[in-house]
Each structure stands twice: as structure tokens, then as C-alpha cells.
Amino acid sequence: MTKPLIQLKNVTKNYGDVQALRGIDLTINEGEFFSLLGPSGCGKTTLLRTIAGFEDVSGGTVMISDKDMANVPANKRPTNMVFQSYAIFPHLSVAENVGFGLRKSQMSKVEKNAAVDQALSMVGLDGYGSRAAHALSGGQRQRVALARALILKPKVLLLDEPLSALDKKLREQMQAELRNLQRQVGITFILVTHDQEEALIMSDRIAVMFDGEIAQLADPQTLYRRPNSRQVADFIGVMNFLPATVTSVGDTVTAHVDGLGAVSLSGDQFAKDVQTGTAHVGIRPETMSILQESDTGGANVTAAVVEDRAYYGDMTYYDVRLDGGDHIITISMKNLVDRAVLERGEKTRVAWNARALVLFND
Amino acid sequence: MKSRGLMIYAVVYLLFLYAPVLLLPMFAFNDSTIIAFPLTGFTTDWFSELRNTPALHTAVKNSVFIAVISAVLATLLGICAARAATKFDFPAKRGVMGFIMLPLVLPEIIVAVSLLVVMVQVLNLPLTNWSVIAAHVLICTPFSIAILNGAFQNIDGALEEAAMDLGETRWSTFRLVTFPLVMPGIISSLLISFTISLDEFIIAFFMTGANPTMPVYIWGLLRFPSKLPAVMALGTILVVLSIALLILAEFFRRRGLRRAGLKDTGGFL
Numbered sequence: 001m002t003k004p005l006i007q008l009k010n011v012t013k014n015y016g017d018v019q020a021l022r023g024i025d026l027t028i029n030e031g032e033f034f035s036l037l038g039p040s041g042c043g044k045t046t047l048l049r050t051i052a053g054f055e056d057v058s059g060g061t062v063m064i065s066d067k068d069m070a071n072v073p074a075n076k077r078p079t080n081m082v083f084q085s086y087a088i089f090p091h092l093s094v095a096e097n098v099g100f101g102l103r104k105s106q107m108s109k110v111e112k113n114a115a116v117d118q119a120l121s122m123v124g125l126d127g128y129g130s131r132a133a134h135a136l137s138g139g140q141r142q143r144v145a146l147a148r149a150l151i152l153k154p155k156v157l158l159l160d161e162p163l164s165a166l167d168k169k170l171r172e173q174m175q176a177e178l179r180n181l182q183r184q185v186g187i188t189f190i191l192v193t194h195d196q197e198e199a200l201i202m203s204d205r206i207a208v209m210f211d212g213e214i215a216q217l218a219d220p221q222t223l224y225r226r227p228n229s230r231q232v233a234d235f236i237g238v239m240n241f242l243p244a245t246v247t248s249v250g251d252t253v254t255a256h257v258d259g260l261g262a263v264s265l266s267g268d269q270f271a272k273d274v275q276t277g278t279a280h281v282g283i284r285p286e287t288m289s290i291l292q293e294s295d296t297g298g299a300n301v302t303a304a305v306v307e308d309r310a311y312y313g314d315m316t317y318y319d320v321r322l323d324g325g326d327h328i329i330t331i332s333m334k335n336l337v338d339r340a341v342l343e344r345g346e347k348t349r350v351a352w353n354a355r356a357l358v359l360f361n362d
Numbered sequence: 363m364k365s366r367g368l369m370i371y372a373v374v375y376l377l378f379l380y381a382p383v384l385l386l387p388m389f390a391f392n393d394s395t396i397i398a399f400p401l402t403g404f405t406t407d408w409f410s411e412l413r414n415t416p417a418l419h420t421a422v423k424n425s426v427f428i429a430v431i432s433a434v435l436a437t438l439l440g441i442c443a444a445r446a447a448t449k450f451d452f453p454a455k456r457g458v459m460g461f462i463m464l465p466l467v468l469p470e471i472i473v474a475v476s477l478l479v480v481m482v483q484v485l486n487l488p489l490t491n492w493s494v495i496a497a498h499v500l501i502c503t504p505f506s507i508a509i510l511n512g513a514f515q516n517i518d519g520a521l522e523e524a525a526m527d528l529g530e531t532r533w534s535t536f537r538l539v540t541f542p543l544v545m546p547g548i549i550s551s552l553l554i555s556f557t558i559s560l561d562e563f564i565i566a567f568f569m570t571g572a573n574p575t576m577p578v579y580i581w582g583l584l585r586f587p588s589k590l591p592a593v594m595a596l597g598t599i600l601v602v603l604s605i606a607l608l609i610l611a612e613f614f615r616r617r618g619l620r621r622a623g624l625k626d627t628g629g630f631l
Contacts, residue, residue, distance in 0.1 A: 054523055075526045087524035091542045101528035103538075152528065 038209035044122030286357035324345030421579035440506025489571035513547025
């Protein structure tokens with residue numbers, strides 16, 4: 001069912017002495033919502049632009065639909081792009097912008113107009129055709145850019161940080177709309193973003209990039225629950241790190257974790273090349289809980305002291321010091337009706353689940 | 363008190379700037395060959411005299427011809443240079459651009475003498491309107507580049523990429539996207555170059571052969587006091603025309619900006 005659409009083989013890109021891409025191998029499937037996630041300067045936009053054809057690769061091959069794109073310029077590739085600045089032509093009307101790509105098509109004028117109307121309707125801009133492009137709001141520009149790119153029915157839609165210029169509310173709305181639009185048109189979307197939440201919400205798969213390389217390629221849940229390095233774990237959401245000592249290695253790994261004691265970890269919680277010695281374990285704030293006096297907890301309970309707390313309304317974030325150590329970790333708790341919010345300095349107990357731990361070799 | 367002082371300063375300054383220009387129409391319509399107060403009476407004779415001076419007509423035709431061709435050539439070169447400077451990186455870019463802009467500050471008399479030597483001694487070419495055009499293109503191009511640089515810099519590079527992404531070639535992208543967006547700059551450049559060429563004297567004086575341009579012809583008239591009122595009349599016509607032209611240029615520029623939804627960044631006016 002999953003058919004490869006884009007195949008990158010050992011793609012490199014150098015700008016003088018700077019290596020923007022260091023050997024990217026990547027396969028993106030048909031109909032997939034794929035995200036390239038990473039901090040600024042990690043090469044994610046460069047990678048997108050090599051797929052679009054705006055950048056020549058320094059080495060390796062870019063294939064789209066099993067065709068080598070080496071000598072195919074941007075205007076001949078089956079890709080269309082939504083730019084970060086939207087790049088709406090300011091001297092043209094909305095309809096002229098959306099219909100820009102149809103200029104060279106064989107369609108009659110009536111067909112073209114119908115296609116433009118349909119594309120505008122798809123992005124919820126019915127009747128905006130005659131407006132001047134420069135009179136649009138940010139969200140409307142975004143929609144025009146989408147309609148303009150989708151009207152050509154590309155095999156791949158490339159989106160370069162398309163939501164970064166919008167305010168929070170509109171951004172969340174557009175995230176849902178983009179996801180729906182992708183399901184509706186069924187074409188491959190490749191999204192470049194530095195916003196890990198956005199990537200998690202929208203993507204089928206995510207490639208996390210650091211320094212010109214793909215650090216991890218996984219679906220959102222795997223990426224969040226089982227990051228393969230401290231760097232990825234740190235970039236995606238909040239992760240607590242505790243020093244640990246690996247004592248035995250095998251099908252399961254046993255380790256002594258500062259503040260938590262001896263733990264046993266199974267197959268997906270550590271890397272294959274794990275070795276005995278010093279390491280760190282990561283644990284997400286929401287996988288631990290602050291126990292109330294009446295709670296019995298489970299097998300794993302550790303005494304702790306509240307060092308600080310931040311009340312967010314729906315959630316409270318606690319910074320707690322685990323018993324017998326100087327490690328402070330963050331725990332997030334839902335504010336349920338009958339659960340009191342603890343104050344600074346209060347003693348409490350923390351329940352945790354060994355399955356939530358991820359081991360990272362030092 | 364302070365603002366009153368500034369007010370007086372402003373008025374004196376404006377008088378200093380424009381009072382001499384106001385003298386032009388005053389004496390152009392004055393019924394006397396002597397340029398002096400008091401005014402003696404009203405006449406349009408000097409304008410009639412202009413109409414009946416074929417040498418002047420030839421000079422004006424020369425000037426307009428030279429100015430139009432120079433403006434077009436300088437603007438074409440300016441488009442190429444400004445495009446290259448804003449879009450591409452090439453070896454010694456700063457140096458090259460610096461040398462292109464140099465005529466802006468080079469004393470015109472130096473340019474004029476050097477060009478004359480090149481034309482007559484080195485190339486052994488006759489002095490015609492085309493030699494003036496060559497020189498005027500040289501001095502107009504830096505102005506054109508300065509104006510067009512701004513116009514090209516205002517364009518978001520993503521616009522051109524978007525057009526190519528939508529299937530256009532480099533050339534059709536330029537024609538459909540870049541060119542319309544720099545159009546106000548191009549019009550500005552044409553008008554400024556035209557104006558510079560039209561009233562340029564020193565270089566034209568050196569480079570004209572038997573067919574003087576208008577400024578050179580006017581300078582020639584100054585030797586004959588009786589011709590002075592006619593010069594005043596000619597000046598009056600030129601002032602009115604320049605003002606009309608500038609208003610027109612500014613109108614088109616603002617309309618272009620409004621249509622493109624761009625911010626007005628000033629222009630020359």
C-alpha cells in the first residue's frame with residue numbers, strides 16, 4: 001500500500017566549507033504527511049529546496065516517482081511549494097494568483113476559471129477571486145498560497161514553515177485545516193517546521209534533523225515515547241534526565257537510576273549497542289504522578305519534596321527533588337476537582353512506571 | 363520665539379531657492395530687452411521669437427532625441443546591473459559596482475575632456491548626437507542603478523521562486539513577476555535620466571559638433587544681450603514642462619505602488 005514517491009540517496013549539499021546536508025537517505029511515501037523537524041540551521045529547509053529543485057545537490061540523488069531529478073529544473077518538477085512568506089504576487093488579484101500556474105496549460109478559459117473557483121472553494125475563499133492580493137490578511141494569504149500550489153495537482157506539496165507567521169489561534173485552526181486538506185486531496189505533503197508540537201499534531205512520520213543529518217525518523221508516538229538520543233528527547237517536548245549506571249546488558253537491561261533505584265528495562269527502551277557503565281535515563285513529566293496521602297501508588301513510589309510549582313489552570317507543573325538526591329525533575333499533573341495543588345516545600349510521594357523510562361548511553 | 367525664528371529661516375530658504383526661478387516668467391512677459399526692474403509692460407513677443415528661431419528648434423530636437431535615447435539605454439543598462447547586484451554574487455562585485463557608480467562623483471569636466479580625447483584622438487570618430495548619447499549614458503547609468511537597486515531589493519526573492527515553481531521559465535518569470543514589480547522604478551529611472559541628459563551642459567558642450575543641444579544653444583545666446591528675454595521665455599516653458607513631467611511621474615509611481623500594495627519608500631520626490 002505504501003508506495004515510495006520520493007527517494008533521497010546520500011544527498012549532500014555544501015555551501016563553501018559549510019556542510020548543510022551530510023548524506024541524507026530518506027524515502028517518503030505516496031499520500032503521506034511527512035515533516036522535517038529541527039532547529040533553525042539544521043538543513044531542513046535546504047532539504048526541502050533540493051526536492052523542489054531550487055538548490056542543486058552537491059552529491060547523491062533525488063528521485064521522484066523513480067525518476068532522477070538531477071537535470072530537472074524546478075519548473076519541470078511535479079512539486080509545488082507554499083513559501084514561508086507565502087510569496088503572493090502583489091500585483092495580481094487573488095484569482096490571477098491562484099490561476100498563475102495554469103497559464104501554460106491547454107485548458108480553455110472557462111475551464112481555467114472553474115479550476116480557480118474550485119481551488120478557492122477548497123481553501124474556503126469562495127468569492128475572493130477579484131480581491132487584490134495585497135488586501136488579504138495573513139491567514140487568507142496562506143490559503144491563497146495553498147490554492148495556488150494545489151491547483152496544479154502536484155505529486156508533492158512542499159510547505160516551508162507555512163504557519164510560523166500566524167498567531168497562535170489561527171495557527172491551530174490552520175493545522176487542522178491543513179491536515180484535513182491533505183486527507184481530502186490525498187497527495188504527499190512535506191512540511192518543514194521547527195515547532196515540535198505542530199509536527200506531532202500533523203504528521204504521519206517525522207524526520208528530526210540536527211546539523212545536516214537525520215537524527216531520528218519515526219511516527220509521532222514513537223518519536224515522543226522512544227526518542228533514540230538525548231538530543232532528540234530534549235527537542236521533542238519536555239524530558240527529565242537522571243544519571244544512571246547500567247549494571248547488566250542482555251534481553252533486558254538493568255540499571256541503577258539516581259533517585260529512582262534499580263530498574264529493569266525491556267527491548268524498546270534502550271539502543272541495541274547499550275553497554276554497561278554510566279548512562280542517563282529520560283522520563284516524561286506526564287508519565288509520573290504526585291500522590292495524595294490516600295493514594296497507595298504502585299510498585300514504584302519515591303519520596304520527594306516540592307521545590308517549585310507553576311499553575312497553568314488545566315495543569316500544574318511541579319519541580320520536585322527526589323528523595324536522597326539532588327536531582328530536580330518536572331512532573332505535570334492534571335488539575336482534577338478533588339486534587340489539591342501542593343505548595344512549595346511540601347513533602348510528597350512520586351509514582352512512576354519503569355516502562356516510561358528510556359535509556360541513553362553517555 | 364524659537365519656532366518663529368525657524369519659520370523665518372524656512373521662508374528665506376525657500377525664497378533663495380525659488381525667487382530666481384520666479385524671475386524667469388516675470389521677464390519672459392516683460393516688454394523690454396533689458397533684464398532689470400521696474401517692469402515696463404506685458405508682451406508675448408519673446409515667445410513668438412522662439413517660434414521663429416529654427417536654430418532653436420533644431421537644438422531642442424537634438425536634445426530631446428539625445429535625452430530619450432540616453433534614458434532608454436541608461437535604464438536598460440541599469441536594469442541589468444541592478445538585477446545582477448541584487449540577485450547574484452560574483453567575484454569582485456563590490457569593486458565592479460563601485461566603478462560603475464563612480465561617474466556619479468567624478469567631475470564632469472574631467473569626463474568631458476577624457477571622452478573628447480578618446481572620441482577624436484583615439485577612435486577618430488566624428489562628433490555627432492551619438493557621441494553625446496554615449497557620454498550621457500555614462501553619467502545617467504549610475505543614477506538609474508541607484509534607483510533600480512532599490513526597486514529590485516524591494517522584491518521578495520520567494521516571488522520569483524514561486525513563479526518558477528508554478529512552471530514558468532527564468533525569462534517568463536522576469537516578464538510576468540519581476541518586471542511589473544520594478545515598473546515604478548523603471549519609469550522613475552527613465553524620467554530622471556531624461557532630465558539629467560536634457561539639461562546637461564559641460565559634456566554636451568565638449569561632445570557636440572555642428573549641432574548643439576539646447577543647453578549649449580542657450581549658452582551661445584547669452585553672448586547677445588538682445589536675445590536674453592527670449593532665453594527667459596524658453597526657461598519659462600522648460601520650468602512649466604519639468605514641473606508637469608515630475609507631477610506626472612510621481613502620479614504614476616504612486617499609482618504603481620498602490621496597485622502593487624507596496625509601501626511608499628519615498629522615491630526622488
